Amino acid sequence: MPDTPQTPLTPTDEAVLQEARRRSRRSFLVGGTAALAGLLGWRWLSTGSEADGLSGPLRTVLDANARVAGRYFSPTHLAPEFARSRARRPRANGSVGLDEELDPAAWRLRVTPAGGTIPREFTLAELQALPRVEMTTELKCIEGWSTIVTWAGVRFADFLARYPLASAAAPFVHLTTPDEAYFVGLDMASALHPQTLLCYEMNGQPLTAEHGAPLRLVTPVKYGIKQIKRLGHIRFPAQRPPDYWAARGYDWYAGL
Amino acid sequence: MKQLREKHPLAIRWFHWINFPVLALMIWSGLWIYWANDVYRLGWGNTTLLRFFPQSFYEAFDVPYKLARGMSWHFVLMWVFALNGLLYVVYTLVSGEWRELLPTRRSFAEAWQVVLHDVGLRKQPLPPRKFNGAQQLAYTAVVLMGAGSLLTGAAIYKPTQLAWLTTLLGGYEWARLEHFALTIGYVLFFVVHVAQVIKAGWNNFRAMVAGFEVVDVPAGDA
Structure with a gap:
């Protein structure tokens, strides 16, 4: 290095490079440790105790997300409605609980009141006597596809208002097919949303068997997995009820 | 003489x-979700230039049948992605960066x-600023x-509760496509970014880890 007019404190190139090496070493050490911690965190998240086909920590966050969504949820937040002419026939995904032949004349909706044990039975005609609501909304499958469909039925809220088998204070609704093979859990707020229907018509026709005849649930505040076909039994449990797809790794809330 | 200059x-x-x-895992879990309804392609009419994605791609990376796991990872890491991004923006604003x-x-x-310089059509050196125009635009x-x-x-996560947002973005299906297109954008960004980092060399890369660059300054300028 040539003579420099600097003070003696000026570091030489070698000293600068040494400092560079020292700082690099420290930074890469910190970075490496952080990467290791991240890797351990990732392993902890993915290999925690398996609850419902999903690791415990992930399930905990999904449930926390549901609480956040529940806070924001409002019956005044409505799914957009579309012109009836845009309605199409949706794919008939899922046939769990639809295996047995169904005799429409013998079918009854059984509803066990909150806190009770003896179900009350309803015929389709009794449900159809309640105010009919028609809406053209977008059905969203958890797989990612969506179809605009015209549905008609009775609001679940209207049904409960006419037959007070549970109050709005009941926390959960459990809905099952007649054979109990398919089952769905709903939070009461979603069940009472004005677009949540006990539905008996699709695109102007009575429900077909593959779409859940004679009665199904329809609600644009949930994915299709919650919109149970061929309703058989409704209960109002105090504890969060099991849910077919939540037991297979999906979010219990599955709210839109 | 050599000097350390603080950079990042x-x-x-x-x-x-x-x-x-985090973004890598968001893209990965997003792929698991996308697979369950993989409808996008590049093409027109019956002509498809590129299908998102070919079956061989799915098989090579073990993508199929991970929708539930993909959604849960996506909806856990979204918080980290959002918070980290928000803090970054706030920091750049407050620090003057x-x-x-x-x-x-x-x-x-x-x-x-x-661009002309990088493909070898322009010989003049690039501006000596911390970030050149291309970097400013890209970052x-x-x-x-x-x-x-x-x-x-958010528009496809809560399309009913946030219906105004979903509608603003053109509806549920458009919002899903936009979300996917942005993801492809990250992948393209990543390819160019990594190529540029490799081209720029060790000194530049180290600055993103250790914060400084070693620069040569004429003696006396220190």
């Missing part, structure tokens, strides 16, 4: 290196010169893309 503040380095694996990052009127012309665009991912993501 500690906070920016943390934001950068947290974002990298945004002045280096935000494109100016000449950034566009300069970006073109950078600002990718932050806007991040905001876009959060908005389009």
Whole structure:
């Protein structure tokens, strides 16, 4: 290095490079440790105790997300409605609980009141006597596809208002097919949303068997997995009820 | 003589290196979700140039039948991605770092010169600033893309509760496509970014880890 007019404190190139090496070493050490911690965190998240086909920590966050969504949820937040002419026939995904032949004349909706044990039975005609609501909304499958469909039925809220088998204070609704093979859990707020229907018509026709005849649930505040076909039994449990797809790794809330 | 010159503040380095694996896992889990309804392609009519994605791609990376797991990872890491991105933006604003990052009127012309330079058609050296025009555009665009991912993501996550947002973005199906397109954008950004980092060399890369660059300054300028 040539003579420099600097003070003696000026570091030489070698000293600068040494400092560079020292700082690099420290930074890469910190970075490496952080990467290791991240890797351990990732392993902890993915290999925690398996609850419902999903690791415990992930399930905990999904449930926390549901609480956040529940806070924001409002019956005044409505799914957009579309012109009836845009309605199409949706794919008939899922046939769990639809295996047995169904005799429409013998079918009854059984509803066990909150806190009770003896179900009350309803015929389709009794449900159809309640105010009919028609809406053209977008059905969203958890797989990612969506179809605009015209549905008609009775609001679940209207049904409960006419037959007070549970109050709005009941926390959960459990809905099952007649054979109990398919089952769905709903939070009461979603069940009472004005677009949540006990539905008996699709695109102007009575429900077909593959779409859940004679009665199904329809609600644009949930994915299709919650919109149970061929309703058989409704209960109002105090504890969060099991849910077919939540037991297979999906979010219990599955709210839109 | 050689000198250490501070380049990237500690906070920016943390934001950068947290974002990298988190965004990677967001893309990965997003792929698991997308697979369950993989309808997008590049093409017109009956002509398909590129299908997203070919079966061989899915099989090579073990993508199929991971929808539930993909959704749960996506909806856990979204918080980290959003928070880290938000803190980054706030930090750049408060620290004044945004002045280096935000494109100016000449950034566009300069970006073109950078492209010409990088493909070997222009010999003049690049501007000696911390970020040239191309970088300003790219780094600002990718932050806007991040905001876009959060908005389009929220629109398909809660399309009823946030119906106004979903409708604003053209409806549920458009929002899903926009969310996907932004993801492809990140992948393209990543390819160019990594190529540029490799081209720029060790000194530049180390600055994103250790914060400083070693520079040669004429003796006496220190």
